[in-house]
Amino acid sequence: MIIPVKKRIQIFDTTLRDGEQAPGASLTPEQKILLAYKLADLGVDVMEPGFPISSPGDFAAVQTISRKVRNVEICGFARAVKGDIDAAVRATQDAERRRIHLFISSSDIHLQHQLRMSRAEVVAKAREMTAYARQFSDVVEFTAMDAARTGIDDLIEMIEAVIEEGASIINLPDTVGYALPHEYGEMFRRVRLGARGGETVSYSAHCHNDLGLAVANSLAAIDGGATQIEVTVNGVGERTGNCALEELVMALETRGDAIGAETGIVLDKLYDTSRLISGAMHFPIAYNKPVVGRNAFQHESGIHQDGLLKDRSTYEIMDPERLGIPRSMIILGKHSGRHALKDRAAKYGITLEPAELDALYESFKETADRQKVVSDDQLLQMVSSTTGQQAQVYELGEVQVLAGSAQRRVAAVTVRHLKSGQETSHTSTGDGPLEAIIAAIGQGISEDIDFAGLELHSLGSGENAQAEAAVMVEWEGLKFRGTATHQDIIMAAGIAYIAACNAALLSTQIV
Numbered sequence: 134m135i136i137p138v139k140k141r142i143q144i145f146d147t148t149l150r151d152g153e154q155a156p157g158a159s160l161t162p163e164q165k166i167l168l169a170y171k172l173a174d175l176g177v178d179v180m181e182p183g184f185p186i187s188s189p190g191d192f193a194a195v196q197t198i199s200r201k202v203r204n205v206e207i208c209g210f211a212r213a214v215k216g217d218i219d220a221a222v223r224a225t226q227d228a229e230r231r232r233i234h235l236f237i238s239s240s241d242i243h244l245q246h247q248l249r250m251s252r253a254e255v256v257a258k259a260r261e262m263t264a265y266a267r268q269f270s271d272v273v274e275f276t277a278m279d280a281a282r283t284g285i286d287d288l289i290e291m292i293e294a295v296i297e298e299g300a301s302i303i304n305l306p307d308t309v310g311y312a313l314p315h316e317y318g319e320m321f322r323r324v325r326l327g328a329r330g331g332e333t334v335s336y337s338a339h340c341h342n343d344l345g346l347a348v349a350n351s352l353a354a355i356d357g358g359a360t361q362i363e364v365t366v367n368g369v370g371e372r373t374g375n376c377a378l379e380e381l382v383m384a385l386e387t388r389g390d391a392i393g394a395e396t397g398i399v400l401d402k403l404y405d406t407s408r409l410i411s412g413a414m415h416f417p418i419a420y421n422k423p424v425v426g427r428n429a430f431q432h433e434s435g436i437h438q439d440g441l442l443k444d445r446s447t448y449e450i451m452d453p454e455r456l457g458i459p460r461s462m463i464i465l466g467k468h469s470g471r472h473a474l475k476d477r478a479a480k481y482g483i484t485l486e487p488a489e490l491d492a493l494y495e496s497f498k499e500t501a502d503r504q505k506v507v508s509d510d511q512l513l514q515m516v517s518s519t520t521g522q523q524a525q526v527y528e529l530g531e532v533q534v535l536a537g538s539a540q541r542r543v544a545a546v547t548v549r550h551l552k553s554g555q556e557t558s559h560t561s562t563g564d565g566p567l568e569a570i571i572a573a574i575g576q577g578i579s580e581d582i583d584f585a586g587l588e589l590h591s592l593g594s595g596e597n598a599q600a601e602a603a604v605m606v607e608w609e610g611l612k613f614r615g616t617a618t619h620q621d622i623i624m625a626a627g628i629a630y631i632a633a634c635n636a637a638l639l640s641t642q643i644v
């Protein structure tokens with residue numbers, strides 16, 4: 134069998150430049166430096182860490198990243214202005230590999246209303262500044278800003294000029310997210326085949342997501358001959374953002390058979406990088422965001438859950454573990470069925486007879502009808518009340534937390550060991566009330582279980598909104614998860630912590 138060779142797509146990451154242009158996403162130079170290391174570890178081929186002329190902080194960030202971050206090409210971004218190019222050249226001069234990325238607009242709209250220059254003037258400027266940048270760098274990428282809204286002959290005229298002056302990478306962006314995939318792919322084909330010297334350079338796509346087409350357009354560009362795609366992690370960027378790195382990479386990974394292209398991205402670092410960027414920019418990731426969203430690999434519907442439990446491929450096209458995403462496939466809610474309940478109970482070491490399962494199912498549906506999701510803690514209580522089987526090792530008893538303006542928060546709890554009937558009291562302090570309660574509960578768990586993380590979400594809004602907590606613990610090299618919902622955020626976290634400890638202890642049949 135002949136395995137066709139896939140085209141290697143260069144991933145050009147502009148999270149720290151175009152991504153950072155999203156209102157409210159600004160990063161400090163220190164944050165940029167830390168994230169640049171992570172992006173290099175992720176395996177991006179080229180990185181645009183900022184716009185050196187735009188501020189002293191951005192200049193310093195690009196300069197430090199150029200000096201310190203290895204195994205990646207660093208790009209200095211510049212308008213077709215000598216001062217911008219000089220700043221980009223200076224900021225990137227110590228990079229292991231560097232390129233200067235120069236841009237000027239090509240569309241009538243931009244020429245008339247923004248630059249207020251004639252086409253002849255703009256082409257002359259593009260030519261002059263490309264030649265200027267080439268004196269300092271062997272690699273010059275030229276961007277015709279708003280290329281997707283530019284007449285094809287005008288675009289070809291500009292691209293021919295900069296190729297003549299030595300630009301070797303031609304970026305044809307859809308600056309305002311206006312293009313349709315077939316139009317965008319065709320633009321690449323026409324420039325590549327129509328421009329003098331068009332086949333001697335490589336092509337890059339840079340798509341915005343105003344119509345939700347950034348990834349589709351990037352794929353169309355690959356079909357049209359582009360070998361570099363400009364992306365941002367989580368798709369952050371101007372307005373509705375750029376082509377999302379993780380979405381493009383997973384489209385190529387999952388449908389490489391049909392597309393015939395691949396990237397060098399280290400897949401199991403995708404999720405962590407996504408969360409890091411989201412945290413640093415304070416940009417939450419939508420639950421339904423492809424690849425890295427909370428719901429990307431979670432299922433609440435009984436029919437889907439049944440299929441997944443029989444074989445994951447029934448309803449999932451990607452493997453979350455390959456992307457570094459902790460698996461928590463089944464969420465229990467009013468759409469769930471018996472297969473999911475039975476499976477979740479089994480995770481806690483409980484075997485249910487058919488009649489017991491029916492009884493549990495009935496009680497479960499009554500509760501689930503009133504709630505967004507049913508937590509493990511609630512399910513285990515239902516198992517106890519409907520079947521008489523004790524499904525918990527520990528139970529949280531009394532809780533009191535003192536929070537306020539005083540420096541340390543104090544939590545006092547009682548923890549019951551259900552088998553022995555022993556109840557113990559514990560007090561602890563923390564910088565916040567959550568830290569205090571987690572520490573106090575930890576004292577009540579005899580086994581050496583490590584607290585490994587907490588996620589909190591609000592379920593609904595208004596007075597009756599509930600907090601959903603998910604706590605991860607580690608025990609004997611394995612990770613376990615417990616969930617809880619409660620109107621009180623502190624209680625939700627505490628109960629979820631106990632549920633996670635119960636999951637650890639019961640799933641290995643220790644008690």
Ligand SMILES: CC(=O)SCCNC(=O)CCNC(=O)[C@H](O)C(C)(C)COP(=O)(O)OP(=O)(O)OC[C@H]1O[C@@H](n2cnc3c(N)ncnc32)[C@H](O)[C@@H]1OP(=O)(O)O
Binds near residue numbers: 154184186214278308
């Ligand atoms: C599609 C994109 O993402 S493009 C990148 C957008 N990113 C940013 O703008 C972020 C960083 N920007 C900045 O810090 C500032 O805008 C700076 C430092 C670049 C420029 O600041 P200022 O000199 O005060 O100019 P200001 O931003 O108000 O206006 C932009 C000027 O650049 C001109 N300009 C815009 N693009 C280009 C270009 N590619 N080449 C040459 N000139 C350009 C505009 O016509 C305008 O010129 P004018 O003053 O003669 O009217």
Ligand SMILES: CC(C)C(=O)C(=O)O
Binds near residue numbers: 236279304307339
């Ligand atoms: C200037 C280019 C690279 C850009 O950011 C855009 O067109 O959106």
